[in-house]
Amino acid sequence: MREDERAHQLTPNDPRLPPRIPEQLWEHPEVRAALGRRSPGGNRDIGGLLSLINRRTGTSQSKIGAAVGLEQGYISKVMSGQRVIVSIDVLERIADGLGMPDAARILLGLAPRHSAWQGSIDVTATTATLEPARRPAESPRVGALLLPDLVPATPRNAQEDADVRRREFIGAAIAAIGLIQQDAGYFANRQSRRPVGDGEVDAVREMVSTFSHMDQRYGGGHARNLVVQYLVSNVADYLRGTFAEDAARRGMFSAAGELSYLAGWMAFDNAEHSIAQQYYNLAVGLATEAGDAPLEGHVLRAMAHQAIDLGSYRRGLDLAAASVEGRRYQLARPRERALIGVVHAHALAVTGQKPAAARALTKAEGELSDATDNDDSERSRVSFFGEASLAHETARTLKDGGDILGAIREFNRSVDTRKAAAFARTHAVTLGYLGSAYADAGNIDEACATWSRALDAMDGINSGRTRQVVTDMRSALSGYRHRGTVVAQELDGRARAYLGNDLVATP
Template identity: 55%
Template structure:
């Protein structure tokens, strides 16, 4: 009996503009991120696998979860097993994010290693919508109260220890902005698991020090999460953000909780979970998370909220949120002490996020103008961020039909990438570049041929 062709999967591949080989390559990238070298059934596939699945063979092992995740990232919306025409269901709930797990236990699990985290996320459906469900308001009140069994013995922890953790966090965050999240994240995790965990179990000189140390630990866990996100290790990033939110809640630092939730919303939006991103962003600007934040941090929270509104088609609300973010940033000045975690957020970053919002609202001309402002005002310090901005700007230019202008912009992206940037997000801009150039390859445009060959050579070296 002949198998029935999987028309649903075929339609999704066509919508993604993927050949069988391209689908297999994207599948393998997601599998490598999730499995971290662990050999499972269908942990690596070729184009023949995709052809068989389109032909009606049902994928087995990890394949349904991995392929749906790859398609979700490509199409910027969640693709379920049923939508892909698979009879296998993917349950996203077991072992995903358990908000009840104590943050100190989560820190202890960091080093058992990343493999455990990856397997746990895979078993729960990789990066799913269910993983993005936040706890209710009662949870925040519960987390603020330290457990009765908190140890009263251990090393003495003072204000200087808090400063040490904050200084290390800032150093790694600056490196991420310059060189990408592929540098040093495992070193951050080791420090979190050992030194920071010992600090959190120590004897604090006073309550302010206890809160300060939990807040500092939350910032470092956030930095680890952001580095993983930037390096396209999305399952790991989600776990680190989860730990950071718990630590921030335990410290009573509401604005820091909002800051981490803002990052979670950013990641969800990048991966195509638009509705979930908006829900998380709304929580990030709710109550004291926004009201108690400094002007610069309110601007950062607000502009990501604006992006999620735009991505969900809420044009008037997105415009209002952008204006509010601009007002908040204009109120930031030298007389106001801002948290170090906002060191990167200024005019250039606001312009970048504003450009992304305008792009999602369909205003390509306005988006290019803001991307240019971001590039002009950032300077040379934040090279990885600069490369991502240029990548987005080139994509927006080519959407306007400015092919040669886009090629010039993208050439600058490759200049930066070839100078030692290790960033999955920046690398993805090069992948997208080649995809967007494909309709122009046979038109005899010299700039297209030169850039495409250069991009292909770069990807061959890093893959």
């Protein structure tokens, strides 16, 4: 065998090969127990499951990560209990990547692969860079609702074709909302009774702004049900109605897209990731129907943010790249370009492209410097994004690129420039990230002081991201706590009180 052939020969544990997991392992009592185990908060014990597979088959973390599409470092955190996987999309990828049989999938709480119902709706079909959203199998009743037969038997002219396509999309969009709510029958006899005009569009936009301020102050877990109720009642009625003019139609679909995006963002913030993905998909479809390319980019940016947080770095980069593509970026106002640009920079950093990430950061800073506070064409969805938000995202990008001191500098700038009362949730998260950066730099005293401030700021906030910050803090402090360090023990007591039923055991 030639030297070059030997260099490319795959070893049995090469991460490029799929893992070989014996069929009988899925029937082992320990594995079945791990598949069915749930935390007090209802989370699956994926870390325990992967640890068992690693121990009993010798499958490395790298190989598991390659099989399921996650980075080795993220798999390590999951196995050590530092990360909890709740996204249905990620759980499905784990089940598929490990070749999980149907009996094991059911124990894990997933639909069997060989379900009788295989239908789905992809409201992001116009976005070629995205994979279709993967959903659990639905019942035939819901499946029929998702694929309405609206095609008439007689030939149609071009205008009739456009009208039918619009009705098909509206039917599918409303069905998607109903599927998320598990109450699609709600819409059966509801219809707006008068033409929808600019007044209704303005009312929806004002409600979106109100709900957004509530999210920023109190967290996504505080009032998402109110947002969803407004979406599935008033706004769904408007979408089914007639419009005074096409501008009102486009405006209403855009406003509905912003509301659906907000419902998704709030679900993401509250760690309800599979629900967030469904609302995001719906928001992209509504934005496309409205012809609102910047809103498409805004939602894709949020999807990229979520993917990165869940460890799907390559998918995060694909989504972020799509958000800054063509008209999505070109037609956006400077503040929105800065927002989607800095998330693109973060996606580049986590995929190891440091020079490109640095260029993207510089570009985002330039865009924000061009933004003005009195820009009437700017949407309220980006009103939160200023120097503090840019510094927060810049710090995350620097930290994931290995520049801890730069991250500390930018996190501090974010804390110093943010209006903490109005943006309490993000302020608390930033303080938590800053504490972790201090800990990574070896400054545990400053880390503890900062984490204490973070816990102070979390009072009254209902957010999965703040809970994750506290969980990460407890993990970082575990060694000091066991050595009897008083400050660490006091912080841990406050952390346990904050987490309550979501408490996850740490070493």
